[in-house]
Amino acid sequence: MAQPDYQVHDYDVIVIGAGGAGLRATIEAKERGLRTAVICKSLLGKAHTVMAEGGMAAAMANVWKEDNWQVHFRDTMRGGKMLNNWRMAQIHALEAPDRVYELERWGALFDRTDDGRISQRDFGGHRYARLAHVGDRTGLELIRTLQQKVVSMGTDVFMECKILRLLTDADGRVSGAVGYMRPTGEVVVFTAKAVVLATGSIGKSWKYTSNSWESVGDGHAMALWAGADVIDMECVQFHPTGMVWPLSVRGILVTEGVRGDGGVLRNSEGTRFMFNYVADMFRSETAETEEEADAWYDDHINNRRTPDLLPRDEVARAINSEVKAGRGSPHGGVFLDIATRRSAEYIRRRLPSMYHQFMELAGVDITAEAMEVGPTCHYMMGGVRVDAETQAATVPGLFAAGEVAGGMHGSNRLGGNSLSDLIVFGRRAGLGAADFAEGRRGDVGADQAQVASVVDEAFAPFGREGGHNPYDLHHELQETMQSLVGIIRKGPELEEALTKLEDLKQQAAKVHVSGGRQYNPGWNLATDLPSMITTSIAVTQGALNRTESRGGHTREDFPGPDPEMGKVNFVQRQRGEHGYLAPISIAPEPLPEMPAELRQLFEEGN
Amino acid sequence: MADAEDKVTMRVWRGDENGGEFTDYVMPAVEGEVVLDVVHRIQASEAPDLACRWNCKAGKCGSCSAEINGLPRLMCMTRMDTLPEGQPVTVAPMKTFPVIRDLVTDVSFNYEVARTIPAFEPGPEPEGGYRMMQVDVERGQEFRKCIECFMCQNVCHVIRDHEDNKPKYAGPRFFIRFAELEMHPLDVNDRRELAHDKGLGMCNITKCCTEVCPEHIKITDNGIIPMKERVVDARYDPVAWLGRKLTGRRKKTAEEAAAG
Ligand SMILES: Cc1cc2nc3c(=O)[nH]c(=O)nc-3n(C[C@H](O)[C@H](O)[C@H](O)COP(=O)(O)OP(=O)(O)OC[C@H]3O[C@@H](n4cnc5c(N)ncnc54)[C@H](O)[C@@H]3O)c2cc1C
Ligand code: SF4
Ligand code: SF4
Ligand code: FES
Numbered sequence: 098m099a100q101p102d103y104q105v106h107d108y109d110v111i112v113i114g115a116g117g118a119g120l121r122a123t124i125e126a127k128e129r130g131l132r133t134a135v136i137c138k139s140l141l142g143k144a145h146t147v148m149a150e151g152g153m154a155a156a157m158a159n160v161w162k163e164d165n166w167q168v169h170f171r172d173t174m175r176g177g178k179m180l181n182n183w184r185m186a187q188i189h190a191l192e193a194p195d196r197v198y199e200l201e202r203w204g205a206l207f208d209r210t211d212d213g214r215i216s217q218r219d220f221g222g223h224r225y226a227r228l229a230h231v232g233d234r235t236g237l238e239l240i241r242t243l244q245q246k247v248v249s250m251g252t253d254v255f256m257e258c259k260i261l262r263l264l265t266d267a268d269g270r271v272s273g274a275v276g277y278m279r280p281t282g283e284v285v286v287f288t289a290k291a292v293v294l295a296t297g298s299i300g301k302s303w304k305y306t307s308n309s310w311e312s313v314g315d316g317h318a319m320a321l322w323a324g325a326d327v328i329d330m331e332c333v334q335f336h337p338t339g340m341v342w343p344l345s346v347r348g349i350l351v352t353e354g355v356r357g358d359g360g361v362l363r364n365s366e367g368t369r370f371m372f373n374y375v376a377d378m379f380r381s382e383t384a385e386t387e388e389e390a391d392a393w394y395d396d397h398i399n400n401r402r403t404p405d406l407l408p409r410d411e412v413a414r415a416i417n418s419e420v421k422a423g424r425g426s427p428h429g430g431v432f433l434d435i436a437t438r439r440s441a442e443y444i445r446r447r448l449p450s451m452y453h454q455f456m457e458l459a460g461v462d463i464t465a466e467a468m469e470v471g472p473t474c475h476y477m478m479g480g481v482r483v484d485a486e487t488q489a490a491t492v493p494g495l496f497a498a499g500e501v502a503g504g505m506h507g508s509n510r511l512g513g514n515s516l517s518d519l520i521v522f523g524r525r526a527g528l529g530a531a532d533f534a535e536g537r538r539g540d541v542g543a544d545q546a547q548v549a550s551v552v553d554e555a556f557a558p559f560g561r562e563g564g565h566n567p568y569d570l571h572h573e574l575q576e577t578m579q580s581l582v583g584i585i586r587k588g589p590e591l592e593e594a595l596t597k598l599e600d601l602k603q604q605a606a607k608v609h610v611s612g613g614r615q616y617n618p619g620w621n622l623a624t625d626l627p628s629m630i631t632t633s634i635a636v637t638q639g640a641l642n643r644t645e646s647r648g649g650h651t652r653e654d655f656p657g658p659d660p661e662m663g664k665v666n667f668v669q670r671q672r673g674e675h676g677y678l679a680p681i682s683i684a685p686e687p688l689p690e691m692p693a694e695l696r697q698l699f700e701e702g703n
Numbered sequence: 704m705a706d707a708e709d710k711v712t713m714r715v716w717r718g719d720e721n722g723g724e725f726t727d728y729v730m731p732a733v734e735g736e737v738v739l740d741v742v743h744r745i746q747a748s749e750a751p752d753l754a755c756r757w758n759c760k761a762g763k764c765g766s767c768s769a770e771i772n773g774l775p776r777l778m779c780m781t782r783m784d785t786l787p788e789g790q791p792v793t794v795a796p797m798k799t800f801p802v803i804r805d806l807v808t809d810v811s812f813n814y815e816v817a818r819t820i821p822a823f824e825p826g827p828e829p830e831g832g833y834r835m836m837q838v839d840v841e842r843g844q845e846f847r848k849c850i851e852c853f854m855c856q857n858v859c860h861v862i863r864d865h866e867d868n869k870p871k872y873a874g875p876r877f878f879i880r881f882a883e884l885e886m887h888p889l890d891v892n893d894r895r896e897l898a899h900d901k902g903l904g905m906c907n908i909t910k911c912c913t914e915v916c917p918e919h920i921k922i923t924d925n926g927i928i929p930m931k932e933r934v935v936d937a938r939y940d941p942v943a944w945l946g947r948k949l950t951g952r953r954k955k956t957a958e959e960a961a962a963g
Pocket of ligand 4 (some may be wrong): 759762764777778855
């Protein structure tokens with residue numbers, strides 16, 4: 098194929114992704130005076146972060162003075178079933194409050210306490226009310242604040258640009274990226290001294306998901322193809338409360354804030370079944386009676402937390418069991434009831450967008466009737482293996498922050514800990530990348546041969562005769578992951594999934610697309626398929642290797658946790674051969690060891 | 704509710720900057736669907752290259768704006784069963800912005816306006832951090848609900864019918880951005896001159912913008928009209944301006960703000 102013309106843009110730092118993590122990283126690098134650009138697949142301000150509802154967790158102690166970073170750290174580690182990178186969890190708990198106050202200095206308008214401080218709400222797995230929020234549209238506030246800051250700094254923004262591959266130099270260092278502009282279909286090449294990946298999630302490989310079309314695991318896959326390590330890929334979070342009806346909205350999220358603000362889960366018999374699903378690890382801090390649970394909302398000191406707010410993995414599995422036992426709702430979920438527990442005025446004020454969402458999309462008035470909810474694929478705990486301080490990946494020149502990075506959340510993320518993760522580690526990734534860029538010597542150029550091979554591969558589907566339609570392959574992938582690598586997993590099914598994924602991998606290399614290059618969603622999907630398939634393979638390999646149940650990863654054939662497995666991450670990487678068609682190796686490696694003084698926090702019987 | 708055999712005709716505009724036309728797609732009707740679902744099914748079956756924008760599918764990101772049966776709506780929040788039965792559903796791109804392809808328009812005008820707005824700038828931080836009361840933040844919060852769907856920009860006749868007004872007109876989305884900053888308890892920049900320079904005076908309060916806002920922001924009553932009053936204040940009533948200064952809120956002038 099003839100060499101197409103392309104534009105080359107040269108920067109010190111490029112940030113791939115304009116969600117909370119990417120924008121926060123951009124601000125940091127730009128503030129250092131470096132030539133910085135941020136790149137995203139959608140319009141600016143539309144990234145997945147905009148959909149976040151409930152809030153961001155930070156131990157500011159505005160509502161409960163007993164709260165502090167140690168408690169937040171401990172909650173986070175326990176929520177993650179101790180698989181977390183302890184240092185990341187510590188940095189997160191320590192720095193989150195400063196990052197939230199910083200947003201206020203940049204113009205964010207959080208909901209207030211009676212004495213004018215930033216208000217904080219209860220969420221699952223958090224001992225104290227800890228989530229700074231704006232009604233149930235916190236993500237919008239976060240992204241708008243960061244977006245306006247980035248724009249006011251005069252930063253270069255490349256919108257509707259899909260990055261296909263990272264570029265590497267002769268020494269294996271990452272030196273840029275190549276992609277195409279969606280509105281024109283033109284190729285674009287970036288050269289950069291440091292690259293920050295902030296590409297978000299992988300949820301679009303499942304049929305029922307709260308994620309948007311952007312969440313195809315581009316960053317996870319590109320990092321692997323560039324030789325970087327990824328960890329904990331088996332740890333996928335299924336949020337317990339997605340909408341289940343009508344079918345067309347199945348999977349859309351119902352914020353945990355509903356339960357934080359008093360909503361409870363009931364089965365078809367009207368029973369608050371969560372009381373029957375309290376794991377030993379949480380027994381001492383969970384209410385045993387409905388009276389105690391209800392009293393807890395107003396008095397956290399003398400009562401224990403309602404089991405409705407156990408960590409998400411626990412609640413999702415409980416719902417799954419109730420439905421299996423025949424106690425589900427008419428459309429295969431369970432009931433989430435706030436109508437009988439809070440006044441209509443309170444519900445509309447605290448949960449305006451949930452009210453609106455159910456009214457408009459399902460014709461359900463949540464102030465008068467219960468919602469039907471069930472698990473939906475929501476969040477990726479696993480991701481690029483990074484250094485806790487700098488967010489550097491294992492390949493020089495590459496950094497990762499936000500959902501694409503692994504380690505912070507262990508095997509299960511607590512609600513609200515993602516938005517705070519984005520700003521804490523987005524900033525650190527920006528700093529890390531800026532330091533690296535400043536120290537990097539020599540010219541950074543784009544290797545023409547690498548660019549040409551990426552471009553050839555991307556445009557090949559247009560010329561092909563026969564071959565599959567990308568929509569059909571995507572559908573098949575989603576069916577496979579939903580049925581075989583879902584919330585409850587079994588060895589033989591995972592093996593079957595791997596065989597299917599291998600087959601899909603070959604077929605996706607031969608897809609056919611019609612139409613032109615300009616804003617062509619079919620072609621766009623064709624270029625997403627390799628990312629989705631690579632990440633799906635990594636998830637499945639991880640799931641097969643982790644022969645235990647822990648956090649978001651549940652094996653029916655290994656129902657309990659295995660203490661030995663709790664000491665390792667499964668690390669996946671490509672060695673020797675790189676790229677979409679190359680195999681991915683997997684091996685356990687020991688977790689970083691937590692220092693004694695932090696270990697104590699878990700031993701005091703708290 | 705629709706039977707399994709029921710069909711709907713979707714009349715979708717297809718084309719690019721050089722022009723285009725409506726194309727009919729006859730699709731099975733499915734219970735509970737929104738317009739965006741049907742558009743997605745068209746992509747997956749008959750027209751894989753049909754261009755549209757979307758992200759959240761829940762009315763939160765403001766990506767999927769289009770003109771449905773002639774009215775600006777979010778495709779993801781428009782239930783098929785609320786549209787007249789037995790008639791084709793027309794779906795067209797927003798008229799005020801140049802078409803890129805099919806339902807996707809070039810909305811860069813809005814991003815350019817956004818670049819001209821001086822940043823939020825808080826006054827000095829007191830010991831122990833800023834304090835703000837819920838009632839005071841609520842005024843700004845109403846405007847910050849904006850999901851930047853740009854449908855208010857799309858219907859505003861000042862630019863919808865007069866392309867040449869665009870360079871001097873920020874439009875309703877940005878009038879409420881000015882209002883939000885102006886009403887922010889901590890911001891010290893004065894936005895009133897700037898709002899004036901950006902065409903606030905050209906708005907003649909038809910309220911078309913408020914009518915289409917999917918977030919139900921009272922763009923005119925709570926944003927534009929108070930801003931118009933404040934601009935008048937700033938120009939003709941130095942006493943009112945001084946009064947505000949004396950109550951502790953020192954706002955910079957537009958020139959000071961532009962200078963940083
Ligand atoms: C409905 C919902 C509600 C949530 N509520 C909460 C909550 O209340 N609290 C909380 O803490 N967390 C919440 N979460 C989780 C949280 O919102 C996400 O984990 C977080 O926003 C991810 O942010 P990010 O910056 O990592 O990536 P994203 O916001 O997903 O952004 C990814 C960016 O990368 C870009 N990108 C991706 N691939 C490419 C490519 N190939 N080329 C160029 N650009 C690319 C995208 O365009 C986008 O700009 C929620 C999630 C959902 C779905
Ligand atoms: S009220 Fe003003 S801004 Fe709104 S549509 Fe009418 S003229 Fe435009
Ligand atoms: S003000 Fe309303 S109509 Fe205008 S862009 Fe914002 S959300 Fe859309
Ligand atoms: S897809 Fe987000 S508003 Fe419609």
